[in-house]
Structure formats: structure tokens, C-alpha cells
Amino acid sequence: MIQLKKTLSAHHTADFKSIAKKEISLIDASLLPLQQGLSLSSYVGKAPFSVIILNATEHVASLDVKTGIFYTGIIAGCSCSDDPSPTDEQNEYCELLFRINKETGETEVILLDFIL
Numbered sequence: 001m002i003q004l005k006k007t008l009s010a011h012h013t014a015d016f017k018s019i020a021k022k023e024i025s026l027i028d029a030s031l032l033p034l035q036q037g038l039s040l041s042s043y044v045g046k047a048p049f050s051v052i053i054l055n056a057t058e059h060v061a062s063l064d065v066k067t068g069i070f071y072t073g074i075i076a077g078c079s080c081s082d083d084p085s086p087t088d089e090q091n092e093y094c095e096l097l098f099r100i101n102k103e104t105g106e107t108e109v110i111l112l113d114f115i116l
Contacts, residue, residue: 005105007020007098008102020065036111044071044072064100067096068095069093
């Protein structure tokens with residue numbers, strides 16, 4: 001379960017974007033829908049992802065933080081023993097919405113549709 005309590009506490013402060021960016025960056029990438037967000041490659045790479053905060057919208061029960069996530073994907077060969085193609089990394093981008101419950105800090109992550 002993802003919890004973004006520091007981000008929630010920082011809302012309406014000057015440090016909101018930097019705190020949200022740092023807290024989101026610490027989330028284990030396997031907990032995010034990055035695989036589903038791939039558009040140019042086959043598998044999520046091992047390189048760390050980076051975050052930009054696009055906006056935040058406050059609702060009665062939640063705080064929605066829209067983010068842009070930059071990460072790498074891998075274009076893999078056929079994995080045959082005689083396959084000469086090296087593993088190729090490709091830059092990827094997707095937008096994720098972090099919906100933070102205002103009472104508990106529990107966070108739902110939603111992959112947003114994004115068309116280049």
C-alpha cells in the first residue's frame with residue numbers, strides 16, 4: 001500500500017512540489033503501473049525513474065497529484081543464444097495520477113491516457 005502522508009501534509013505550502021517529488025521518487029517502481037505505460041519498448045528498465053509534478057487538485061475526500069514520469073524501457077531481442085542484437089534502452093514517459101485519501105494518506109495510482 002502506497003501512502004503519501006508527507007505530500008498530503010505539505011499541500012498549501014511553498015515546498016509542496018519538492019516534497020511530493022521526493023516522496024514519489026522513493027516509491028518502489030514495481031508498485032507503479034509503468035509497464036502499462038510503455039509506448040516505445042517491451043519491458044520497464046532498471047534505471048531509476050524521475051518525477052515532475054504537473055498539478056494538484058483538492059477534492060472533499062482526496063488530493064489528486066498529477067505527475068509526469070520519465071523512465072527507461074527495454075527493447076529486448078529474441079533471447080536466442082545466437083541473437084546478436086544487444087539489449088536496447090528507450091526513454092519512456094507516462095502520466096500518473098496519485099489520488100491521496102485526505103484522512104489516511106493511502107494512495108491510489110492511476111495511469112492516465114497520454115498521446116504523443
